[in-house]
Amino acid sequence: MxxxxxxxxxxxxxxxxxxxxxxxxxxxxxxxxxxxxxxxxxxxxxxxxxxxxxxxxxxxxxxxxxxxxxxxxxxxxxxxxxxxxxxxxxxxxxxxxxxxxxxxxxxxxxxxASPVVPPLEGIDSKGIFTLRNVSDTDRIKAYMAEHKVKRAVIVGGGFIGLEMAENLKHAGAQVAVVEMANQVMAPIDFSMAALVHEHLQQQDVRLCLEQAVEGFSREGHELTVHFKSGVSLKADMVLLSIGVRAxxxxxxxxxxxxxxxxxxxxxxxx
Incomplete structure (x- = not known):
C-alpha cells in the first residue's frame, strides 16, 4: 500500500x-x-x-x-x-x-490554511505582515531587527493576535490591538473576554474595539492605519491577524x- x-x-x-x-x-x-x-x-x-x-x-x-x-x-x-x-x-x-x-x-x-488578507488600500505596504509559518516569522524578526519597531498595531483580537500583542510588548514596543467586534477572543463569552480586556489595559496595550480598518498608508518608515470611523493610528509595523481560509x-x-x-x-x- x-x-x-x-x-x-x-x-x-x-x-x-x-x-x-x-x-x-x-x-x-x-x-x-x-x-x-x-x-x-x-x-x-x-x-x-x-x-x-x-x-x-x-x-x-x-x-x-x-x-x-x-x-x-x-x-x-x-x-x-x-x-x-x-x-x-x-x-x-x-x-x-x-x-x-x-x-x-x-x-x-x-x-x-492561508491567512485572510483583505483587498484594502495600502495592504501591500512594507511593514505589514501576516503570521502563519516559519518563513513569516523570519521575515517579521528580520524587519524588527532592521527597523527597531517601537509602535505596533495588530489587526484582529484572536489567539494569534493576542499572543503577538504579548510578545511585541515583551520586545519593547507600544502595542495597539484593533478588533471590529465588541470583544477580543470571539469564541468566549463577553464576560470572560472582559477579563482579557482588563488585563490588556493593565499591560498598557491599547485596545480599539468596534473599529474597522479602511486602509493603510506609508510615509518614510511610518505606517498609518486608517479606520472607517475617521480615527487613525501610527505604527512602525502592522500584523494582520483576522483569520484564515482553508x-x-x-x-x-x-x-x-x-x-x-x-x-x-x-x-x-x-
Whole structure:
C-alpha cells in the first residue's frame, strides 16, 4: 500500500507517523511545499518576542530526522499542484521548476490554511505582515531587527493576535490591538473576554474595539492605519491577524466536494 500525504505540518506529519505505527509495510510519501515540517506554530510569536531565544526550538522534527525515524519519504519544497483521482496520481512541482507525476493507492490531504488578507488600500505596504509559518516569522524578526519597531498595531483580537500583542510588548514596543467586534477572543463569552480586556489595559496595550480598518498608508518608515470611523493610528509595523481560509484550491481543481464552511468535505471519520 502506497500512501501520499499532502501537507507536512501538524495534520500531515501526525497522520504519517500514525500510519507507520499501524503498519511497517506501507510506503509513505510526505509532500510539503515549504522547507519545514512539524514545527510548533504556537511558539512562533514567542520566538518573535524573544521569549524563545533559540530558533531551533521551534522545530519538533527536521525532515531528515522524521524521515529516518519513521521510514517516510519526506519531500520538502515540493508542491502538489494537481490530482488525477481516476488514475490515482498527483502532479508535483519542485522548487527548481520541474514537474513530475507520483502514483498512490491512498491519498491524504492536509493542506492547512492561508491567512485572510483583505483587498484594502495600502495592504501591500512594507511593514505589514501576516503570521502563519516559519518563513513569516523570519521575515517579521528580520524587519524588527532592521527597523527597531517601537509602535505596533495588530489587526484582529484572536489567539494569534493576542499572543503577538504579548510578545511585541515583551520586545519593547507600544502595542495597539484593533478588533471590529465588541470583544477580543470571539469564541468566549463577553464576560470572560472582559477579563482579557482588563488585563490588556493593565499591560498598557491599547485596545480599539468596534473599529474597522479602511486602509493603510506609508510615509518614510511610518505606517498609518486608517479606520472607517475617521480615527487613525501610527505604527512602525502592522500584523494582520483576522483569520484564515482553508486551502482548497487543489481539492477544488480535482473536483472534490467542498463543505458548507468552505473546507474540504469529509465524513464522520475525517
Amino acid at each position: 502506497k500512501y501520499i500525504i499532502v501537507g507536512g505540518v501538524a495534520g500531515g506529519a501526525t497522520a504519517a507517523a500514525r500510519i507507520r505505527r499501524l503498519t511497517e509495510d506501507a510506503e509513505i510519501v510526505l509532500f510539503e511545499k515549504g522547507e519545514h515540517i512539524s514545527y510548533a506554530n504556537c511558539g512562533l510569536p514567542y520566538y518573535i518576542g524573544g521569549v524563545i531565544e533559540d530558533r531551533d526550538r521551534l522545530f519538533v522534527q527536521t525532515p531528515e530526522a522524521f524521515g529516518k525515524r519513521f521510514n517516510i519519504d519526506v519531500r520538502i519544497l515540493s508542491e502538489v499542484i494537481a490530482i488525477d483521482a481516476e488514475a490515482k496520481q498527483v502532479t508535483v512541482h519542485t522548487a527548481d521548476g520541474k514537474e513530475y507525476v507520483e502514483s498512490y493507492d491512498k491519498l491524504l490531504l492536509s493542506p492547512g 486551502e482548497t484550491r487543489l481539492a477544488q481543481t480535482a473536483g472534490l466536494k467542498i463543505g458548507e464552511m468552505r473546507g474540504i468535505c469529509v465524513d464522520e471519520y475525517l
